[in-house]
Amino acid sequence: MTQNIMTTTISSAIRAGTPLLFASIGELLAERSGVLNLGVEGMMLIGAFTGFAVSYNTGNLLLAVVAAMAAAAVLAALHAFMSVTLRANQVVSGLALVFLGSGLSGFWGQRYVGMQAQALSNFSIPFLGKIPIVGEVLFNRDPLVYVGYIIVPLVWWFLYKTKAGMNLRAVGEAPSAADARGINVSLTRYVYTIVGGAFAGLGGAYLSLAYTPMWVENMSAGRGWIAIVLVIFAIWDPLIAMAGAYLFGGISVLQFGLQVAQIPIPANIMKMFPYLFTIIVMLFTSGEKMKKRFGAPSALGVPYSREGKM
Amino acid sequence: MSDIVLKLSGIVKSFPGVLANDHVNFTLKKGEVHALLGENGAGKTTLMNITFGIYRQDEGEIYINGERAEITSPHRAMEYGIGMIQQHFSLVPSFSVAENIALGLKGSKISPKVDLVRKKVKDLAERFGLNVNPDSRIWQLSAGEQQRVEILKLLYMNAQIMILDEPTAILTPQEATNLFKTIKEMVKYGASVIFISHKLKEVLEVSDRITVMRHGKVIDTLKKDEVSERILAKKMVGRDVVLKILKKPSAPKKVELEVKDLWSRGDKGIYAVRGVSLEVKSGEILGIAGVAGNGQRELAESIYGLRKYTGEVKIEGETMRPLSVVSRMKSGVAYIPQDRKEVALCGGLPIYYNLFLKKPFRVPEFYLNPYLFNSSRLKRPSEQLVNEYLISTSSLNLEVKYLSGGNMQKVVLARELSLNPKLIIAVHPTRGLDVGAIEFVYKILLKARDNGTAILLVAGDLEEIFTLSDRVAVLYEGEIIGYSKPDESHLEEIGLMMAGVRKVKK
Numbered sequence: 001m002t003q004n005i006m007t008t009t010i011s012s013a014i015r016a017g018t019p020l021l022f023a024s025i026g027e028l029l030a031e032r033s034g035v036l037n038l039g040v041e042g043m044m045l046i047g048a049f050t051g052f053a054v055s056y057n058t059g060n061l062l063l064a065v066v067a068a069m070a071a072a073a074v075l076a077a078l079h080a081f082m083s084v085t086l087r088a089n090q091v092v093s094g095l096a097l098v099f100l101g102s103g104l105s106g107f108w109g110q111r112y113v114g115m116q117a118q119a120l121s122n123f124s125i126p127f128l129g130k131i132p133i134v135g136e137v138l139f140n141r142d143p144l145v146y147v148g149y150i151i152v153p154l155v156w157w158f159l160y161k162t163k164a165g166m167n168l169r170a171v172g173e174a175p176s177a178a179d180a181r182g183i184n185v186s187l188t189r190y191v192y193t194i195v196g197g198a199f200a201g202l203g204g205a206y207l208s209l210a211y212t213p214m215w216v217e218n219m220s221a222g223r224g225w226i227a228i229v230l231v232i233f234a235i236w237d238p239l240i241a242m243a244g245a246y247l248f249g250g251i252s253v254l255q256f257g258l259q260v261a262q263i264p265i266p267a268n269i270m271k272m273f274p275y276l277f278t279i280i281v282m283l284f285t286s287g288e289k290m291k292k293r294f295g296a297p298s299a300l301g302v303p304y305s306r307e308g309k310m
Numbered sequence: 311m312s313d314i315v316l317k318l319s320g321i322v323k324s325f326p327g328v329l330a331n332d333h334v335n336f337t338l339k340k341g342e343v344h345a346l347l348g349e350n351g352a353g354k355t356t357l358m359n360i361t362f363g364i365y366r367q368d369e370g371e372i373y374i375n376g377e378r379a380e381i382t383s384p385h386r387a388m389e390y391g392i393g394m395i396q397q398h399f400s401l402v403p404s405f406s407v408a409e410n411i412a413l414g415l416k417g418s419k420i421s422p423k424v425d426l427v428r429k430k431v432k433d434l435a436e437r438f439g440l441n442v443n444p445d446s447r448i449w450q451l452s453a454g455e456q457q458r459v460e461i462l463k464l465l466y467m468n469a470q471i472m473i474l475d476e477p478t479a480i481l482t483p484q485e486a487t488n489l490f491k492t493i494k495e496m497v498k499y500g501a502s503v504i505f506i507s508h509k510l511k512e513v514l515e516v517s518d519r520i521t522v523m524r525h526g527k528v529i530d531t532l533k534k535d536e537v538s539e540r541i542l543a544k545k546m547v548g549r550d551v552v553l554k555i556l557k558k559p560s561a562p563k564k565v566e567l568e569v570k571d572l573w574s575r576g577d578k579g580i581y582a583v584r585g586v587s588l589e590v591k592s593g594e595i596l597g598i599a600g601v602a603g604n605g606q607r608e609l610a611e612s613i614y615g616l617r618k619y620t621g622e623v624k625i626e627g628e629t630m631r632p633l634s635v636v637s638r639m640k641s642g643v644a645y646i647p648q649d650r651k652e653v654a655l656c657g658g659l660p661i662y663y664n665l666f667l668k669k670p671f672r673v674p675e676f677y678l679n680p681y682l683f684n685s686s687r688l689k690r691p692s693e694q695l696v697n698e699y700l701i702s703t704s705s706l707n708l709e710v711k712y713l714s715g716g717n718m719q720k721v722v723l724a725r726e727l728s729l730n731p732k733l734i735i736a737v738h739p740t741r742g743l744d745v746g747a748i749e750f751v752y753k754i755l756l757k758a759r760d761n762g763t764a765i766l767l768v769a770g771d772l773e774e775i776f777t778l779s780d781r782v783a784v785l786y787e788g789e790i791i792g793y794s795k796p797d798e799s800h801l802e803e804i805g806l807m808m809a810g811v812r813k814v815k816k
Contacts, residue, residue, distance in 0.1 A: 163422045170402045170413055177400030181414025182385035292449035295404030306364055306383070 003133070009250065009257055011137045014145060015211060017249025019044070019203040019220075021148045023227035024234070024241045025155055026199025030076070031231055032159070033192040034172040034185075034299040037079050038094030040200050041224025042101020043072040047204025049105035049112075052215040056117035061209065064118075065144075068205035069198040075101060076197020080190045087303035102218055112215040119213030120144060142210045144202070152242040159238065168192060172297030175304040185304050203227070226274050233278040235285050235294045248274045313340045314376070315502050316361070316392075316471050321370035323356055328742075330356040332526040333370070338471065343493060343503045345517035347510070347546055349602050349770055351741075353526040354506045355397075358473045361504075362394040363387040374471075385414075393469030395460040397476055401448045407431065407459050408444040411466050427466070434465050438495050439488065453480040453578060461492060472496065473504045478512055479603070480578045490516045508546070508601050510539045510809045522546055539809035540802065546601070555752050558760060560780040562591035565627075566733045566764035567613070572621035574605075574612040582608040583619070584788035590733065595755070595765040597779025597796060599772060601808050605788035606768045607648060610737045613766070614638055614645045625733060639668060641733075644726035648737040648768075650715075654722045657711030661703055662692035664710050665725050699724040700750070716747030723754055734758060737768045752777060772804065786810045 023040050030037045037043075051068035055061055075097055082093040120142040124130075128139040138149075159165040170178040171188045179185050203223070208215055226248055234241035255270045285291070291298060316338040323331040330353045338344050346354045359365045361372065363381040372379045374390050381387045387394070401410050408428040415423065428444045435442055440458040448456060457477060464472050474493075478486045493503055493516055507513050513520055514534060521531040522545045529545050567590040576582030582605040590596045598606055611617035615635040623630045625641045638645075647653040655664050666688050692706055701720045703713060710721060719739065726734065736755065740748040755778060759765055769775050775782055775796060782794045784807035791807045794800045 162420050164420075166405075166409065166413060166422050170405070173404060174400060174402045176398075177402055177410075178414070180384040180388075180400045182383075182388070183414050289449065292403035293447070295402075298403070 005257070007133060007137050009253060011141070012253045013246050013250030014138070014141065015249070016253050017246035018145050018148050019206045019211060019223055020227050020230060020248055021152070021242055021245035022144075022203035022206060023200045023224060024230040024245055025151065025238055026196035026203070027227055027231045028196075028234070028236055028238060028241055029155070029168070029192045029199070030196030031297055031300055032168050032172045032236060033189045034175060034297050034302065034304070035080065035083055035189050035193045035196075036090045036094060036301040037076065037083075037097070037193060037196060038091060038228060039075060039079055039097025039101065039224075040227050041220055041222070042098040043075050043197050043200035044204035044207070044220040044224045044227075045101045045105040045218065046075055047072040047201030048208040048219055049109045049204075049215060050201070051205030052112055052117055052208040053108070055119070055209055056112060056115055059118045061118055061120060064209060065202065065205050068209075069201040072201025072204060073194045073198040076194045076200070077190075079197070080193035083303065084186050084189045084193070087305065090301045090303075098224070106217045109215050109217060113217070114214070116214065117209075120210040144206050144210055147202075148242075152238050155238045169295055169297075172299055173295060175299045176306070179304070179306060189304075200224070200227070229274055229278045233274075233281050235281070236296055237294070247277075314338065315340050315374065316504075317373040317376075318357070318361065319371045319373065321357060321360060321372075322368045323353075323360060323365060324368060329526050331360070331367070334523075334526070334528050336521060336528065336531075338502050338504060339519075340502055341497055341500060342518040343497060343505055343516050345505045345507060345513040345520045346523060347507060347513050347520055347542060348523035349508060349546060352523040352546075354523050355475055356526075357523070358394060358475060358504065358506060361387070362392060362473060388467060388469070391468070391470035392473070393464035393467060393471070394473035395457065395464070395475060395477060397479065399456050399460055401456060401459060403449040404447060406445050406447055407442055407451075407462070410448060410459060411463050430466065431462055434462055438465060438492050440492060454482065454485040457481070457489070461496075465496070469501065471502050471504070473506070475506045476508070477505070478507065478509065480580065482580070486512065508603055510542050510546075510601070513542070514539065539811065540805055543601070543805040543809045555749065555756070555777055557756050557778075560594045560759065562594040562780070563762065564592055565589050566592045566625065567766060568622075568624040568627075569613060570622040570624075572609070572612055572619050572623065574608045574617055574619040576605075576608050582788050583612060585621070586785075586788070586790055588783060588790065590764040590766050592732065592764045593759060593762045594780040595759050595767050595778050597775040597782045598766065598768045598785050599775045599782050599804055599808060600770075600785035602770050604785045606785055607737065608788075609785065610645075610647075610735050610766070610768050614643065614735055642729070642731050644729060644731035644734045646719075646722055646726060646734065646736040646739050648741060650718050650722055651711075655710045655718060658709055660707045661696070661701070661710055661713075661721060662688050662706040664721055665692045665695055665728075668725060668729065695724040695728055699754075716743045716750075719743060719747060719751060723751065727754065727758060731758075731763055734763055734765045735768075736765060738770060739767070740769075740771075740774060772801070784808055 023044055027037060027040055047068040050071035051064045054067040055064035079093050079097055082088040083090040122140055122142050125139040129135045159169065167178065167183045168188060171183060171185050175185045204220060207219055230241055230244050230248060233244045251270060251273045255267045258265050285294065314337050318334060318336040321331050321334040334357055348354050356365065360367045363383045363386050372381055379390055381390065408424050408431055411431055412422045412424050412427040431444045440462055442455055442458045442462065477489055481489060497503060505517055517534055519531060519533055520537065522529040522542065524546065569586060569588050572583055572586045573581060574583040586609055600606055608617060612619040613623055615630065615633055615638050619632050625643060628641065630637055651657060689706055696703065699720045701717050703717065710718060740751050755765060767778055779796045782796050782804060783790045784792055784804060786807065791812055794804050
């Protein structure tokens with residue numbers, strides 16, 4: 001019985017953590033390039049809506065996921081244009097994206113409310129899925145969860161072991177140094193802001209195609225914000241971001257578990273935990289030395305211009 | 311001539327309100343160390359930023375090895391073989407030394423060739439005496455070590471023209487000596503070096519030729535053998551007589567400011583003020599002369615409580631706590647900082663607000679009663695001040711940032727002097743002002759002196775020191791190297807002291 005509760009909790013933690021994982025990996029990439037995109041919530045909503053609509057109309061899930069990523073990437077491109085080319089205030093532009101995303105998805109999504117569309121279903125990975133308990137928890141899930149398993153080490157390898165990843169980190173940490181080495185700062189920021197948007201769209205698609213396969217207005221319900229917080233929590237490291245995503249996912253699931261078990265911790269307190277954890281992490285990591293040690297993007301939110309330095 | 315590797319011809323660059331480079335010509339020969347000497351703001355760094363592709367010149371041409379070069383970016387400059395070490399290093403703090411050097415290198419596809427770089431860096435480090443561990447992370451290194459990494463970067467790329475922008479500013483004397491050795495070593499291998507500095511001694515130590523800049527213009531280019539510190543100091547500081555104001559002899563009375571053995575660190579963590587003791591009496595102006603960067607700013611900031619220090623600062627015999635600006639204000643100290651836009655004024659607030667920013671600390675009832683902060687109450691006295699100080703503005707409500715430099719300074723003066731201060735600390739009070747505004751500032755300061763205020767004046771311009779002060783103290787490398795009288799006959803003496811030569815006792 002206890003074992004059952006454990007496995008269900010962990011497996012729902014992973015499911016709940018997956019959209020957070022995608023969104024925070026995307027935000028992590030954008031922030032690593034020095035662009036703060038607070039519009040994750042909006043991009044997730046656009047992704048969730050687009051994914052659902054395409055799935056409903058075509059029945060093609062792969063197409064739905066790709067379309068969701070593309071739609072969110074378009075929003076991200078808008079943010080990139082505002083913050084890189086126009087050097088506008090990134091906080092304002094990002095917040096605008098939230099409202100744009102939630103407004104557009106709410107407006108276009110009206111006719112999809114209550115509809116049913118093709119959804120992602122679980123499939124067991126051969127052999128791995130047969131392992132007792134672990135197989136059930138980790139390897140009997142829907143395909144996007146597996147994508148999550150693979151994408152994180154890939155992003156980690158990309159960031160720390162490849163030339164392109166090194167360039168990306170340099171652009172976020174010391175744009176003038178990167179510029180002096182012939183790295184195109186603006187292009188780098190465009191690329192990773194847009195790629196980051198695509199990841200947020202993927203997180204959104206996971207919500208409407210797998211987690212709760214339907215369309216509800218504002219269905220991301222603050223997950224975009226948690227994803228942003230998660231990036232800081234993870235000190236811009238994809239592996240920690242993964243652990244954090246499942247942890248935060250677990251906390252959100254635990255709310256229901258506690259209610260069922262009638263343990264009197266109010267849901268609002270539980271909802272607070274991700275932010276509380278992040279504040280605790282920030283207490284220890286926000287020193288100037290620490291930031292440099294972890295390679296925190298010190299140029300985050302600061303538009304770059306060569307002559308503007310003086 | 312074929313041995314000229316870099317030629318700048320007729321370079322003009324202006325920034326809003328400032329002509330930073332005014333038709334500058336400059337040549338660099340192969341295998342020489344060429345110093346670019348001048349005061350802060352003389353346009354040295356701007357000129358080199360143009361050469362390195364950070365700025366584009368408004369006019370003029372750059373020739374490299376006799377051929378016209380279009381330098382559009384630092385990266386392009388490096389392709390021409392030009393490397394520059396800026397005052398703010400361009401290093402990625404979380405990367406290792408080798409990674410920083412590998413960053414952006416061509417040739418490798420997926421993964422950076424850090425291992426190869428590491429090996430080559432070790433060789434270079436050994437050959438040029440640059441002791442750095444290629445695996446250390448930048449954030450762990452001292453400023454001197456980081457500079458060595460920057461030099462290694464240039465060596466790695468085989469830069470033929472190396473620009474060093476005030477490289478010794480962050481170094482200990484020992485590190486500086488090592489740097490000079492490295493520079494000489496690099497020149498042996500065929501590189502040419504441009505060395506930006508305002509320190510006369512080191513310029514004479516390392517360079518073959520010296521170009522002196524002042525106010526955006528090249529004053530002269532000299533061979534090292536032809537010059538002495540005295541000649542250089544004279545050329546650098548200049549003697550452009552702007553205006554003559556007659557002043558009454560001073561009548562110093564009691565001591566207002568007493569500083570004892572003050573030590574204070576600069577922004578880079580190295581001691582900038584080293585054991586300064588001085589006194590300023592009421593009714594006199596003590597001028598602090600010296601080449602910029604010898605601790606003047608740090609001294610003024612420490613006395614006003616803006617910077618940490620050890621030692622003693624007494625105002626009217628009362629010891630002040632370090633870092634307590636409020637206690638200084640309460641004791642009647644006025645401060646005219648060198649950076650009026652950033653430190654003295656709030657650009658986004660209207661004039662009348664700026665005029666009263668400090669008032670509450672001197673007038674308790676203003677401070678305690680929030681209702682007195684209504685604008686009409688503030689405006690009436692502000693109007694008086696605007697008239698008295700001839701601040702030309704369309705309205706009291708105008709935001710200060712829209713005023714000209716001269717009018718901004720008048721707002722600062724009006725505010726600081728309306729409190730009837732006992733002591734004024736004025737740092738470069740006329741920097742960037744036109745002649746009319748300068749005259750006004752001089753008259754105001756002299757009037758305050760005649761009314762019995764003690765004034766500590768920091769100025770780079772000797773003319774200003776001569777016009778205003780009653781005594782001159784020369785600051786050199788954070789110490790008062792000697793005192794002198796502010797008149798023409800002591801010019802040479804002051805010039806020598808500015809160059810670090812101690813006064814010979816008769």
